[in-house]
Amino acid sequence: MNLTIVLQQLVNGISLGSLYGLVAIGYTMVYGVIRLINFAHGDIMMVGMYFAFTGIAMLFLPWWAAFLLSMLASALVGVIIDRVAYKPLRNASRISALITAIGVSFFLENSFLVIYGGVPKAFPVPSVFGGAINIHGVIFPNIAIITPIVAMIFLMILLFILHKTKYGMAMRALSFDFETVRIMGVNVDLVISMVFAIGSFLAALSGIFWAMRYPAINPLIGIMPGLKAFAAAVLGGIGSVTGAAIGGFIIGISEILVVALFPSLAGYKDAFAFLFLIFVLLFKPTGIMGEDLERGRF
């Protein structure tokens, strides 16, 4: 394999990894504040894709407006899911909330199946993201270059919010001590809603870029990337935003490299993240950036 291909594959892997990373952030933040694996989170990707699809192909909005509206609408969907389905179960046993989460996931998948049908839809890719550029004879698709840049910008904004704003700090504090934050007079429910909004916004962003990468969308499309993003979140250390982003890159790059180096294993591509997850649980269950969230339980 020559250097050109390695470079191409690396860019490709970084691009894919940043998509996983964006979704992983939502998993990790929600788990951090309410200790819930939000199974519906991968499906929010799908929701974002269909909203953007509707905006461009059915409402004939300019692409940027459709994208932005889709992300905002997805954020709203995330908040509504929390308020309607998860909030009533805040004090119930953990298993009740998890069962509800899987119910929400199934609901999203199937209601979109009912609305849009099961036949895959062609996602209209705006021309800006279409072409490819040629750098010294190496050809990169535009989308592969743009994706990680956009992802980095949003990651920076998120880190700024988390560390420099009052509500961002409240989000971080929540993952350590629910009661203290409540006593300090922060509106805990508002903070949790914001976490869902941010997570869903980023998942929709990731979904839209996913759809431009693989422009055929169906209602079950969010499941697999959702699962891989979860593996990324665990790998990065659940609860850590930076860890989630790094975990995303690792999973994305290794997925691309495994397929490039061992083409015979290409069929098993989707089994790969699962193996990753098992290995992480076996050897480094707290992840690479993780703090043990369970500490001080007594």
Add this chain to the structure above:
Amino acid sequence: MKLDRNNILTALSIALFFLFVWWANHHLTSYAVRIWEDTLIFLMLSAGYNLINGVTGQFSLEPNGFVAIGAYVTAILILTPAQKESMFIIEPMVPWLANLHMSFLPALIIGGIVTAIVGFLLGFPVFRVRGDYLAIVTLGFGLTIRVVSNNTITITNGSLGLKGIPTYTNIWWCAVWVVIAMIVIMRIVDSAFGRAMKAIRDDEDAAIAMGINTLWMKQIAFVTAAFFEGVGGGLLASLITIISPTVFTFFLTFELLIIIVVGGLGSMTGTAIATVLVVWGSELLRVVEQPMNIFGLHIPGIPGMRMVVFSILLIVIMIFAREGIMGQKEFSWDWLFNKFKGKRA
């Protein structure tokens, strides 16, 4: 086993159950018998599923993946070498499997054991870390088994699947296995093992502090569930005669989840009641996916509508009626007798 009142009554009710099976087999339509076969297999699956989810409190989404394993193993073992040779047209089957052939009972048991081993291997990394990730790992496993069965063409025939599986399964096979499963599972629940599992569900840290090896207890629950899911998969394979990587979807897991939630997490009695309700209810709900005419108004069939109804049902129950029909209560003869005498159970 002791010959006391309760055991005699239990034996009598099992006899009564087999009498019902005999009656159903002779007097019901073949469609109704088929639904009863489904009901019994589902009862076996959901009883095991409730052991890990309801009794032990570890949320898991394994059934469709595990049922698929049991189905494939059993199917491969009961198909004749000649059938396998004509079916594997992309690539021939690996020789030692192609020539393996046995009767239904050992095939079912091997299917169960293989699934149980897979369950054990899967449970180990997860339960070492408190079991929070069990659900996502088992969900991922269900997707992965599909990927694997699609690609291991020399074992599973890839996407073409296995056809012409001999139809051994009938209502008697289902009835006997469901009785075995219920007896084994209810006896585990009603023992020190069951108490330890419930202790883990109620407060894992306290269970650890009581000297309970929680990893081991979770494994017992999970592996028991896996065994019966494997056997259930074998029964299903021989019932539907064609299996492929896309047959056992997440919908199967979801249906079982609804059953144990409706019946009450932790109650086998509730599971039995809910299985009958959900399996037959699900049959009735097929109507919403078929085109129909109401007062001259034509409504086209809406695929997926049934699952939307199911998912809303699940969410609503979890929010408003978390206890389900039975809560964690269990039917027992003592309870019944006390009821007659008007005493507190």
Add this chain to the structure above:
Amino acid sequence: MSNIILKCENLTMQFGGLVAVNKFSIQIREGMIFGLIGPNGAGKTTAFNMITGNLKPTSGKVYFYDKDITGMKPYKIVSLGMARTFQNIRLFSNLSVLENVLTGYHHKLKYNLIDTILRTPRFYKYENQMKEEGMKLLESVRLEEKANFRASELPYGERRKVEIARALATGPKLLLLDEPAAGMNPQETTDLMYFIQEVKEKFDLTVFLIEHDMKFVMNLCETIAVLDHGVKIAEGKPEEIRKNPDVIKAYLGDINA
């Protein structure tokens, strides 16, 4: 001189940059009631968790009868003869009082899964034997009438007793109590004090307890250690501790804060 049942050597626990417990050393003799006190957040429960195996210490050693148990799994430590209760009572709320106690026998279970499934004579023999023992234990703590109540149905004071009974079922030589009087009214506290003394005699125990309530500890314990900001600042008899200026300062500081 009686044997040393528990020895901690320089136990240290760090969470990230925070040192929760620093070089904590004590020795407890058989048959003692030993108290560990200190203001809120002093690291008492963390010290406990390191001893019971719930937390793995960053450094330092724990010995139970000369046996090094540092970092051993909690369920193994239980089978050696050490049992605990929790600060915020943690019963198995959906199990009956008797079933709660029976879980304590689990680590010495004498029948296996095959016996359970086949309902062998062995199963019946030991299951009945466990239930009899459990009832006897409940009688000895005067809770036999509550045996079939669900744990969540009991009043607070009785829940604490059930929790102690459950710990006794594991057959401990050393009983660790994490703030047993927390949340109790004065009457319940006095009751509990007699109760602890009574079970200590009846079951031939050594008791190691953490407490926030000074009066409770002063009346009950023979030796007291004081922890402040993760460091042991004093150890001695109740009257010595009462007069110790460091201890007074630690507690007054706590009040002012």
